[in-house]
Amino acid sequence: MEDSRTIETATMKMIEKAKKDNVETAWDRAEKMKPQCGFGETGVCCRICTMGPCRIDLVGDGPKRGVCGADADTIVARNLIRMIAGGAAAHSDHGRDISHTLLMAAEGSDYEVKEPEKLIAVAKVFGVETEGKDIKEIAKETAIKALEDFGRYEGLTLYPYTANEKRKKIWEKNDVWPRSIDREIVQIMHQTHMGVDADYVNLIQQGVRASIGDGWGGSMIATELSDVLFGLPKPIETEANLGVLEKNMVNIVAHGHEPTLSDMIVQASQDNELLERAKAVGAEGINVVGMCCTGNEIVMRHGTRMAGNFLQQEAAIVTGAVDAMIVDVQCIMPSVTQVASCYHTKVISTSPKAKIPGAIHIQFDEKHAYEIAKKIILEGVENFKNRIPEKVHIPEEKSQAIVGFSVESIIKGLDKVVIASAQPTGTVKPLVDCIVSGVLRGAAGVVGCNNHKVQHNYGHVELIKDLIKHDVIVVVTGCTAYACAEAGLMKPEAKELCGPGLKTVCELVGIPPVLHMGSCVDCSRILILLNEVAKYLNLDISDLPAAGAAPEWMSEKAVSIGTYFVTSGVYTVLGVCPPVLGSKNVTKLLTEDVEGIYGGKFAVEPDPHKAAQLMIDHIEAKRKALGI
Ligand code: SF4
Ligand code: FE2
Numbered sequence: 067m068e069d070s071r072t073i074e075t076a077t078m079k080m081i082e083k084a085k086k087d088n089v090e091t092a093w094d095r096a097e098k099m100k101p102q103c104g105f106g107e108t109g110v111c112c113r114i115c116t117m118g119p120c121r122i123d124l125v126g127d128g129p130k131r132g133v134c135g136a137d138a139d140t141i142v143a144r145n146l147i148r149m150i151a152g153g154a155a156a157h158s159d160h161g162r163d164i165s166h167t168l169l170m171a172a173e174g175s176d177y178e179v180k181e182p183e184k185l186i187a188v189a190k191v192f193g194v195e196t197e198g199k200d201i202k203e204i205a206k207e208t209a210i211k212a213l214e215d216f217g218r219y220e221g222l223t224l225y226p227y228t229a230n231e232k233r234k235k236i237w238e239k240n241d242v243w244p245r246s247i248d249r250e251i252v253q254i255m256h257q258t259h260m261g262v263d264a265d266y267v268n269l270i271q272q273g274v275r276a277s278i279g280d281g282w283g284g285s286m287i288a289t290e291l292s293d294v295l296f297g298l299p300k301p302i303e304t305e306a307n308l309g310v311l312e313k314n315m316v317n318i319v320a321h322g323h324e325p326t327l328s329d330m331i332v333q334a335s336q337d338n339e340l341l342e343r344a345k346a347v348g349a350e351g352i353n354v355v356g357m358c359c360t361g362n363e364i365v366m367r368h369g370t371r372m373a374g375n376f377l378q379q380e381a382a383i384v385t386g387a388v389d390a391m392i393v394d395v396q397c398i399m400p401s402v403t404q405v406a407s408c409y410h411t412k413v414i415s416t417s418p419k420a421k422i423p424g425a426i427h428i429q430f431d432e433k434h435a436y437e438i439a440k441k442i443i444l445e446g447v448e449n450f451k452n453r454i455p456e457k458v459h460i461p462e463e464k465s466q467a468i469v470g471f472s473v474e475s476i477i478k479g480l481d482k483v484v485i486a487s488a489q490p491t492g493t494v495k496p497l498v499d500c501i502v503s504g505v506l507r508g509a510a511g512v513v514g515c516n517n518h519k520v521q522h523n524y525g526h527v528e529l530i531k532d533l534i535k536h537d538v539i540v541v542v543t544g545c546t547a548y549a550c551a552e553a554g555l556m557k558p559e560a561k562e563l564c565g566p567g568l569k570t571v572c573e574l575v576g577i578p579p580v581l582h583m584g585s586c587v588d589c590s591r592i593l594i595l596l597n598e599v600a601k602y603l604n605l606d607i608s609d610l611p612a613a614g615a616a617p618e619w620m621s622e623k624a625v626s627i628g629t630y631f632v633t634s635g636v637y638t639v640l641g642v643c644p645p646v647l648g649s650k651n652v653t654k655l656l657t658e659d660v661e662g663i664y665g666g667k668f669a670v671e672p673d674p675h676k677a678a679q680l681m682i683d684h685i686e687a688k689r690k691a692l693g694i
Contacts, residue, residue, distance in 0.1 A: 109649035147273030153626030157282025188311035199393025244279030281630030306551035309464030359585035390446030508611030525617030532678030608635030
């Protein structure tokens with residue numbers, strides 16, 4: 067079976083079924099959209115004021131400036147950093163909600179501090195005195211300090227202080243240390259307003275500031291406080307792909323991004339009252355499965371099975387076996403309700419920020435979290451009897467995977483090697499030793515979304531296979547994690563696809579070669595890991611034999627992630643070109659000049675094999691420079 071849209075057979079089957087059921091999918095809509103607008107694609111369409119829309123003619127004798135006189139450099143840079151603002155806002159608002167949930171846990175709610183030790187570590191970053199205080203008091207003060215960091219009016223955001231000394235100096239020297247997380251996003255909106263900044267370098271610098279406020283601010287706070295509230299991820303077995311849906315159980319798909327709701331859904335799905343009700347409607351039980359990043363959050367902590375990534379959200383409903391799809395925020399296609407209308411599926415929106423026509427809205431409220439989670443699940447349970455048997459087809463595909471690799475659990479896992487050789491434990495030394503000795507050539511972070519412009523999962527899987535074959539250990543988040551789990555790259559047997567060095571490490575430590583580090587905000591875990599290794603070696607992140615990639619990215623969040631990786635010193639290869647080619651200057655700045663400033667840079671390479679080779683070449687060049 068072959069299909070130019072996806073490499074993944076369960077999804078192929080659902081695309082075929084959708085066609086038979088007369089259901090339109092993203093691929094159909096993408097086809098209708100062709101040819102896509104060249105002005106938009108190259109970033110030279112401006113709609114910032116109503117003298118426009120203006121567009122720059124890149125090839126002919128048409129306009130070279132907008133009505134106001136903005137040239138291609140200004141227009142491209144403004145559009146790009148507005149994407150960063152969107153992405154950083156999404157991640158950071160998520161971080162703010164988690165901080166607020168911590169505050170509520172401290173004041174009394176259905177949430178509690180699950181990791182007091184981690185809370186104390188986070189409190190220290192925020193300068194909260196912990197000695198002699200009870201854990202609720204520490205939680206309250208930490209939550210308030212975290213919330214303050216979003217709107218701080220003096221000083222600088224606090225989490226970037228955890229970076230290594232060399233990196234901090236680079237940010238200071240280039241004046242890109244975020245002052246407050248929200249402020250940098252707001253400043254982007256001001257700076258890109260009609261008639262404000264026209265200097266593409268200055269514009270990009272502001273984009274950099276906001277992106278650091280995301281990666282080393284909002285996202286990092288989201289990750290750290292999620293661990294405090296919901297538990298530190300530890301290695302756990304699971305299964306991935308549409309085959310995790312069950313014919314005889316109530317299927318609840320948790321889709322979106324934040325753990326606040328999904329974690330409660332997992333808990334509430336075990337409620338006796340609901341289980342009784344499920345039996346009463348003829349189901350054997352309640353099967354909660356995850357989709358996109360909220361799925362990553364719950365699989366990392368509970369092993370909740372992974373139904374699919376971004377481009378599988380419609381396919382999941384096409385199975386005809388989803389009784390409720392519960393959504394919160396981000397990456398939810400508005401089409402899910404249209405697809406659902408052809409089956410019995412109820413789409414339930416829960417966030418005041420994300421309502422979808424055709425969905426039932428049950429607003430989530432952290433104060434009554436458990437009760438609302440039960441109410442939401444009950445909708446799914448009661449809907450079980452409305453399944454249309456002749457429309458139900460659950461593909462059998464599902465793969466085993468081991469997930470749950472927080473930085474803490476990676477360090478603990480590697481201690482197995484240390485204990486064998488009686489050295490101090492709890493540091494990144496074993497990882498460093500493997501890299502310095504050349505057993506591992508280096509490390510790569512592969513992250514990001516799916517995009518119909520790339521065959522679904524092909525970019526992720528092919529690139530990663532090449533990396534592990536060359537003894538490069540790979541960490542993943544987001545939709546990449548699903549692609550890897552579905553392709554079997556997260557099971558121990560995947561060691562057979564590795565070079566001899568990585569294979570040995572997998573055998574000794576008992577890990578797969580591709581480590582699932584969580585959701586998109588958990589890209590901050592990758593920063594923390596790189597930073598720990600850099601600190602241990604007294605180097606900067608840019609000195610390390612490491613590289614990043616986003617082979618199938620599509621969202622504004624990915625633009626922010628890519629930018630904070632590059633400006634943290636990581637060489638980052640994109641599989642889809644961002645809308646910048648309309649400006650030679652902006653393109654050159656991002657793919658060449660930026661390296662001299664931040665030590666990292668972007669490259670664009672749609673062919674995953676060539677992209678992997680670029681990353682391997684970079685890793686080898688860094689090894690050579692270090693003399694290892
Ligand atoms: Fe055109 Fe300038 Fe208005 Fe943009 S800001 S739409 S380039 S006039
Ligand atoms: Fe995500």
